[in-house]
Amino acid sequence: MLYFTEAYPSLPDIYQINEEFERSYNDADYESKVAGLLRSARTRDQNQSPDLEQKWHDALGALRQQDHYILVMVDQAFGLRQSTNSSSRFRDFLIYIAIAVGLVLTLFVASMWRAGR
16 A cells, blocks of 8 residues: 555556555554654664665655655655645745735725725
């Protein structure tokens, strides 16, 4: 299930396998265990050789180019998307505020223009 993706079915019956998996296993427990395994493996590799960190970086970059289920566990293990998401949310919030202020100013100017006619 680690490489499950809805975009590119990897097995002919992957959707049936996924349904069975969801019925038989607790997603939270499974994801937590796999995230722990990923953390342990990366820590072990970092202790063995600093060069392996680049391989981890490359592998995670390749995974992020598609939408695989394992990315859920990668994000739990390393928190890579959480910081990006929070900064993106803040940026999006500021954009919404700017749009709202612009809209209010536009309406104000339009009402002033109509009143002056």
